Amino acid sequence: MNASVAIQTLPEAKNDEELIRIVDEVIAYIKSTGLKCYVGPFETAIEGDYDELMDIVKECQHIAIRAGAPSVLAYIKVDYRPEGDVLSIERKVTKHHI
Amino acid sequence: MNASVAIQTLPEAKNDEELIRIVDEVIAYIKSTGLKCYVGPFETAIEGDYDELMDIVKECQHIAIRAGAPSVLAYIKVDYRPEGDVLSIERKVTKHHI
Amino acid sequence: MNASVAIQTLPEAKNDEELIRIVDEVIAYIKSTGLKCYVGPFETAIEGDYDELMDIVKECQHIAIRAGAPSVLAYIKVDYRPEGDVLSIERKVTKHHI
Amino acid sequence: MNASVAIQTLPEAKNDEELIRIVDEVIAYIKSTGLKCYVGPFETAIEGDYDELMDIVKECQHIAIRAGAPSVLAYIKVDYRPEGDVLSIERKVTKHHI
Numbered sequence: 005m006n007a008s009v010a011i012q013t014l015p016e017a018k019n020d021e022e023l024i025r026i027v028d029e030v031i032a033y034i035k036s037t038g039l040k041c042y043v044g045p046f047e048t049a050i051e052g053d054y055d056e057l058m059d060i061v062k063e064c065q066h067i068a069i070r071a072g073a074p075s076v077l078a079y080i081k082v083d084y085r086p087e088g089d090v091l092s093i094e095r096k097v098t099k100h101h102i
Numbered sequence: 103m104n105a106s107v108a109i110q111t112l113p114e115a116k117n118d119e120e121l122i123r124i125v126d127e128v129i130a131y132i133k134s135t136g137l138k139c140y141v142g143p144f145e146t147a148i149e150g151d152y153d154e155l156m157d158i159v160k161e162c163q164h165i166a167i168r169a170g171a172p173s174v175l176a177y178i179k180v181d182y183r184p185e186g187d188v189l190s191i192e193r194k195v196t197k198h199h200i
Numbered sequence: 201m202n203a204s205v206a207i208q209t210l211p212e213a214k215n216d217e218e219l220i221r222i223v224d225e226v227i228a229y230i231k232s233t234g235l236k237c238y239v240g241p242f243e244t245a246i247e248g249d250y251d252e253l254m255d256i257v258k259e260c261q262h263i264a265i266r267a268g269a270p271s272v273l274a275y276i277k278v279d280y281r282p283e284g285d286v287l288s289i290e291r292k293v294t295k296h297h298i
Numbered sequence: 299m300n301a302s303v304a305i306q307t308l309p310e311a312k313n314d315e316e317l318i319r320i321v322d323e324v325i326a327y328i329k330s331t332g333l334k335c336y337v338g339p340f341e342t343a344i345e346g347d348y349d350e351l352m353d354i355v356k357e358c359q360h361i362a363i364r365a366g367a368p369s370v371l372a373y374i375k376v377d378y379r380p381e382g383d384v385l386s387i388e389r390k391v392t393k394h395h396i
Contacts, residue, residue, distance in 0.1 A: 044142035087370035173281035183271035240338035
């Protein structure tokens, strides 16, 4: 696992319910990739291969548009270390949730 | 609860172990405020009163410096709605972790 | 100058004109501080003393609300090096705009 | 122009000079695409077609690695409106630099 990314997809929506419905479709798409992910209040983190992750990140906004958003903002973080591993979600989060 | 923030404090550190040690001190400080928070792989979300949250966000970097970092980067997200509630961490995250 | 920050204040607004009007008030406030700043398409960078910068960052969202936004999102970057200087806006940008 | 993005590529580097050298290679790459871009102190904004922009964003980190960084962090903002235009760099920035 040479990379980890986090993405907040923020669709234009008429109200909170519509916003949540669209974001849920994006999260469902991310989970459907089968990669390890971690849903947080502002962003969803995913770990895997850098190129694959960036393709997923790109697709997230298409998903939001297809789900009905006329426009979308996104905020993305990337951690990429081609040789060797980045810090895993497991290592960064688990101890804090016991 | 009129606001929710998320903060990634990124201390300069010699290696991953040192980085984790310093970030853990920042997270311990956030938890010590008693506010509802949610630790994720890239950032920790906190909810409460806007002014109080921004003071906490400011203090996080002082904590990292006092813990030994010569310099620090931070990435912060803010959601503030003075009249009425912002979406809660509970509402945004719980269903995705069942 | 021990710190440099960048802030994107994103007010809830009925349309682009309203959004621009509110963001312009936030930028006018930042310029009124007299600190060196740099307005970009997504964020405004400011350099100065860390504590003062974080107070300005906090105030930006109050400005947006007072200008009429019912709610506001913000995305903030911080670079803080208590002993010694952070890279200046001048050093980071000037050569690229010749 | 249906999209606008901003990217901060943050290579691991031994010192400020090395950091600047690598970031300059990333900026040179962005400029070589011929798209309208705007270099700021923390990030470079680019406007164009969404899919093309996301491919450029992905390549930026490869550039940083090839320029010698053992690892790289990136922070990316996206504004995408498939039907109709997003706010242009020109419209958002020009009046503030007169």
